[in-house]
Amino acid sequence: MHNHQEQIEKANNEIAKLKERVMNHEWNLHYxxxxxxxxxxxxxxxxFFKGEYHLFYQHHPYDPKWGPMHWGHVKSKDxxxxxxxxIALAPSEDYDKDGCFSGSAIEKDGKLxxxxxGNVWIEGKLDEDLKQVQALAVSEDxxxxxxxxxxxxxxEPPEGDINTFHFRDPKVWKHENTYYVVLGSKTKNNTGQALLYRSRDLINWEFVSVMAKGDGNFGFMWECPDLFELSGSEVLVLSPQGVKPEGNDYHNLHQAGYVIGQLDYQTGQLQYGPYYTLDHGFDFYAPQTMLDDKGRRILIxxxxxxESDMPTQEFGYSGAMTIPRLVTMKEDRLYTLPVPExxxxxxxxxxxxxVMVDxxxxxxxxxxxxxxxxVKMEVQNATMFGLKLRVDELTDQETVLHFDKQEGIVSLNRDKSGKGPGGVRKTEVTIEDIVSLHIFIDKSSVEVFINEGEKVLTARIFPTKEAKGISFFADHQMKxxxxxxWNLNRSIS
Structure with a gap:
């Protein structure tokens, strides 16, 4: 165990040397x-543990690019x-020496x-050169x-039509008196699937079954599965890799979405309906949820x-989390809204x-x-309307949210958003008399919630400091x- 503490101290020291410079950089997010x-x-x-929210994250403390994974850690009362x-976890044992990959947390007997x-690279064929196991770490404080x-x-992965190399991202929960965990997996022929295990004590685990398996265009690997109950149904949130684009959907490298169904805890089978995307923007992956002490289901x-270009890397940092979102169900769809806090x-x-706009x-x-x-916009006669964010006319920078009433489509365009990848993301949205928007802009991000959480579009953007303008547009009269x-205070130090 001494080795683990040494690795953590080494990583903490590295971060301490760099953090001040990073915090003052112009694209460093404030909330x-x-x-x-x-x-x-x-x-x-x-x-949620001892009155506080805990969030951990995949972290490479020695480089702004992906590498041997540690678990970074933040906490909050609100x-x-x-x-x-x-840092909470560092690679230190023979079973996790090349990375402490993704996972989850649960309170048991007053401990977290x-x-x-645990990931280990083995010499051999690429993509078949790894051994993945599931491990536990415990804390009193x-x-x-x-x-x-x-x-x-x-x-070891279970027997059957289960890929023996890709076996990861445990999400653990308690149902009645038993602990359950769902794991991301794929078949031997590269179809994404989720595996269900159960345990009485978190230590001795029994494989129950393949809980759900992809069908059709549903990806070659399901990462970061998360199962929870909401409004009397079970929701399986997952991040499928390798879903092919269809119309306006699935244009990011990997997807993040959900299915709603019913889990039979005896057989471990989830009967589920259609797959829906959780966020229709550019930058949203590996969502994880938790239940807090107020009984709310919160997602981040x-x-x-x-594989996106991340312009902050040359300044010594990369990656961020969305704002925490409240998850509710309405007519068999998930709605997500910013937490009221x-x-x-x-x-x-x-x-x-x-205010009239024409x-x-x-x-x-x-x-x-x-x-x-x-913003609440009364559409009136407009057929094309929307907003431009982070505008600087001198340098022709803008991030455009555009509604097309005839097509029933909203698009987010970052082709002129400054540095970083451009592109457009589109999705269907209800455009009736009133369109409501709730938009959060931070130094290098924008999150757009439409019609009280019906659709969300998230993007990282990297404009210059001067790009602060906001303007409305409409092809015909709109109100x-x-x-x-509101300006928002910095809340992360």
């Missing part, structure tokens, strides 16, 4: 969780003001347990973790995408009502690069029925 330095990807171990804690995938002596607690995801960050309200329109004091915007704008 989104980011690493203090170097690389971050998937959220891990999102949980989901908004986050405090960085020492992390369940994660929620900060200092020790890997248990019984590790690995799941040492990695606000980036694999974010209202505590609001400064200086600007308010307008009944052509283009900007409003005094409605601009910025760290803000919240709530801004109401607009609230």
């Amino acid at each position: 989104h969780v980011m690493p203090q330095a170097n690389w971050m990807n998937d959220p891990n171990g999102f949980s 989901l908004i003001n986050w405090e960085h804690l020492p 347990y992390l369940m994660y995938t 929620g900060i200092h973790f020790e890997k248990i002596k019984e590790n690995p607690v799941i040492a 995801a990695w606000m980036d995408m694999w 974010i209202e505590a960050l609001r400064l200086k309200e600007v308010y307008y009502d009944n 052509g283009g329109k900007s409003l005094d004091d409605v601009q910025g690069d760290c803000l919240e915007l709530k 801004i029925e109401s607009l609230h704008k």
Whole structure:
């Protein structure tokens, strides 16, 4: 165990050297969780323990690019003001020497347990050159973790049509008096699937069954599965790799979405309906949810995408989390909205009502690069309308949210958003008399919630400091029925 503590100290020292420079960089986000330095990807171990929210994340503390995975760690009393804690897990044992991959957390007997995938690279064929096992680490205080002596607690994938190399991302929960875990997997012929295990004590696990398997265009590997109950149904959130584009859907490298169904806990079979995307923007992957002490289901995801250009890397950091989102169900669809706690960050309200737009329109004091915007637009005669965010006319920068009433489509265009990848993402949306928008802009991100969470579009953008303009446009008459704008306080130190 000494080796584990040594590896953690070494990693913490590395981050300490760099964090001040990173914090003051112009693209460093003010109210989104980011690493203090170097690389971050998937959220891990999102949980509520001893009155506080804990969020861990995949972290490479020595480089702004992906590498041997550690678990970074932040905690919060309110989901908004986050405090960085020492690194929780580092590769240190023969079963996890090349990475402590993604996993989850659960409280048992007043202690916080992390369940994660230990990864080891083996010389051999690429993509078949790894051994993945499931392991546990435990903490009394929620900060200092020790890997248990019984590790690995799941040492081999089960028999059957199950790929023996890709076997990861345990999400653990308790149902009645039994612990369950769902794992990401694929078949020998590369069809994504999820595996279900159960245990009485978190240490001795029994394989139940292949819980769900892809059919048709459903990817070659299911990563980061998460199963939870909501409104009397079971929801399986997952991140399928290798889904092919269809129409306006699935244009990111990998996807993140959900199915709704019923889980038979005896057989371990999930009967489920259609697959839906959770966020229709560019940068959203590996979402993980938790249940808090208020009984709310809260989701957070990695606000980036694999193999995307990340312009912050040359400044020593990369990766961020979305703002935490409240998950509810409406007519067999998930709706996601920002957690209301974010209202505590609001400064200086600007308010307008009944403003006519025909052509283009900007409003005094409605601009910025760290803000919240709530708008209700009465469509009236407009057939094409929307907003431009992070505008700088001198350098021709803008990020455009465009509604097409005839087609029933909203698009987010970042071709002129500054540095980084461009592109357009589109999705179907209800466009009736009133369209409501809830938009969060941070130094290098934008999150757009449409019609109270019916659709969400998230993007990382990297404009210059000068790009702070916001303007409305419409091809025919449209009315801004109401607009609230707040600057938002920095909440992560």
